[in-house]
Amino acid sequence: MIKKAENIIVGISIGDLNGIGSEVLLKTFEDSRMLELCTPVIFANVKTLSFVKKSYELTAILHGIDRLDQIVLGKINVLNVWQEGVEINYGINDEKIGKYAIRSFVAATKALREGNIDVLVTAPINKFNIQSEDFKFPGHTDYLDQELEGNALMLMVQENLRVGLLTDHIPLNEVASHLTEELIIKKIETVKQTIIQDFSINKPKIAVLGLNPHCGDGGVIGKEDDAILKPTLKKLFEKGTLVFGPFAADGFFGSNQYDKYDAVIAVYHDQGLIPFKTLSFGKGVNYTAGLNKIRTSPDHGTAYDIAGKGIADFNSFKEAVYLAIDVYNSRNQYAEISQRPLKTKEK
Known part of the structure; x- marks a missing residue:
């Protein structure tokens, strides 16, 4: 109901x-x-x-x-x-x-x-x-x-721009060691299900960014993209998940490629959040997907430097309320549709 x-x-x-x-x-x-x-x-x-x-x-x-x-x-x-x-x-x-x-x-x-x-x-x-x-x-x-x-995943949202993370609050020098096939599959499947049930998009297209500059340039600047990311994404795609990449992060955002996808998954925190916050113009929302x-x-954070001055922009908080309500309604509608019996053709 x-x-x-x-x-x-x-x-x-x-x-x-x-x-x-x-x-x-x-x-x-x-x-x-x-x-x-x-x-x-x-x-x-x-x-x-x-x-x-x-x-x-x-x-x-x-x-x-x-x-x-x-x-x-x-x-x-x-x-x-x-x-x-x-x-x-x-x-x-x-x-x-x-x-x-x-x-x-x-x-x-x-x-x-x-x-x-x-x-x-x-x-x-x-x-x-x-x-x-x-x-x-x-x-x-x-x-x-x-x-x-569930399995919590940080998903930054602003209208049709949705940026998720394979790893979030860990030191940069530990990111590569955290990348495993199991982690990548779990995170991508979480994002896929979230986009379907919480954003009402039935067949989401998901882009994944590379770890190294230029996705490693064939192994010259790191081997993780070729050794871990590419074969895992290929395996998921062959099983029906519309996942693409890895893409070099700088060119991906610089050429507006993100507009072609329902979600973008960054490998680490700043790789995803710097372009997201630049593009969201203070109206972005942090959504905990997968729960x-x-x-x-x-x-945004506590912003101690402007606290008490009465000048804080409340748009991001207001958008967080709006998104929570929208997801609540979308999730309820998804559950309702999922419980409906399948119609069969009369002979």
Whole structure:
């Protein structure tokens, strides 16, 4: 059964309160028309967010709740994950603030896993100050991969440009050693299924970038493209996956070849994210593909340098909300179609 728009519950983890996350999320819902598309639930504390709202001279009305069964549709709900006061110092890297970011995120993930919210949008965290004995993950994605079913994959999205990664938050000098046939097949199959069920494209065309400059130039600048990437892509193509490459990354983006494909897979983080962020003009979204639940986030970080100044652009966060809703609807429609019995011709 497809939910009405306003009945879609969008959970939001607060991120680093000293960064711009709380500003961009409150600015997003300052427009009351957003409440016609979904009902937000912010995992934080209503007094803390009221302070943030006042500091940015915003006017949206916040509805504090203590339990998820108290959610009011069409309101900006704030679930009180903590009760005590929090000292906010915009632009400061603070370990205490990092602990509140994780309390919010863990509570929101639990709600997502248990079906109390429909989708999750995460505000930016500081990967350094969130580390503790209880949370030893490099970021959101690795924790979600542990807590939710599936194989998490970072997919950057802006309209028809979708860039996934074979490897994400690992040092550059370890990328080549991580490339295996098993990893490449798993990631490409994840992207393929994501494009089908979450973006409603039945036969996606997928491009894969090469590891080395010029894809190794026949082995002169590295052998990984010829030895690992090419034969693995050939094997997948022969089994029916429309995968192409490897392509030299510089020419691929420079000549607009990405327009011909439904998804592009980069081998490592910066190879994919630098051109993506250049092309997305501040409206890009980070989507965690491959999970049984839906999570999106803006494509920027805490931006301490502009936090508290009221000048943060909220478009990427707003697009993250839009994408979460679109994927939720697309995934439900896919499930509904998949369950329909096949029609047989009458004799």
